[in-house]
Amino acid sequence: MEKERFTISVYTENNIGLLNRISAIFLKRHINLDSMTASRSEIPDVYRFIIVVKITEEQVKKIIGQIEKQIEVIKAFYHKDDEIFHLETALFKIDSSLLFEKREIQNIIKNNNANIVTVTREFFVIEKTGRRRETEALYNKLEPYGLMQFVRSGRIAISKEKMHISKILESFTPENI
Template sequence: MNKEYIIIAFTENQIGVLNRITICYLRRKINIESLKVSESSIKGISMFVISAFTTEEIIDKVVKQIRNITDVIEANYYTPDQLITQEIALYKVSSKMVGEHGRVDALSRSLSARLIEFNPSYVVLEKTGTREEIEQLRDDLQRRGVLQEFTRSGSVVLHRDSLEEILHEIENN
């Protein structure tokens, strides 16, 4: 059965690693839902967080092929409930909404969002939360016909245990 699986990979910060990793998905015709690459807590080592819907049998084969890439130091797959996951999203909203709430801060408070920018034609709000929370606000604003633009970060994750232990071992050697 298709479920969401998140692969977390630590790699050398080298040109082409991203391409080699996405090829492992492409070959099996798996669509990547979200992908985030950033420097890990160790300089020169990148952390990839890639989310896709597939089966456990397939993701296990994909992760083995990712590990085979010369510049990949470690890769593992997780289900969302194994990770602490948050996303950040920005919403550009028509300023006519402010009129309905009287004040801008009242509006942001009522949506549990942070006010980033405010001018006569629009308001930019920021929200941090789970994927569901982010999407719920998006849908809500869309229904009201006030959402002008929307952008999101992709998942920022932490494992309850340390994922980077292996990296520290490398660093200490």
């Protein structure tokens, strides 16, 4: 089977140590994570991990089964890239003198639909939200000017198809367990 990129969504209770146990599932199988994010979900007291991996569909099915064996895990799903809307955010910190000395930086920012979020005497910060290839392209354009700092979030994603996840999760809320 061919490796594909999968986005795994894991709905959980918010308990200490769960992140360690979930990441250990991937570690045991020598699977590298492309990204991982966590946030609260649309259901009170239910949290959501979004994990991106490049593996076979057979592997992702096994991993979902292992993740769902964790006590605090309510439900896990996986999706291919064409089944979800996904974005990430990147921040770029650059020397402020370049903003005024190098006109092409202003054009790069504008042409890449990025935003300047702050300017100080020493540096300015650019924010870019989009697909990974877009943040990578902006990185490649800005890198020759000297990046002071760069950081990118993990993927955030929602499914294109209606999942009725809220109804599924309502039965798992603490007052119903």
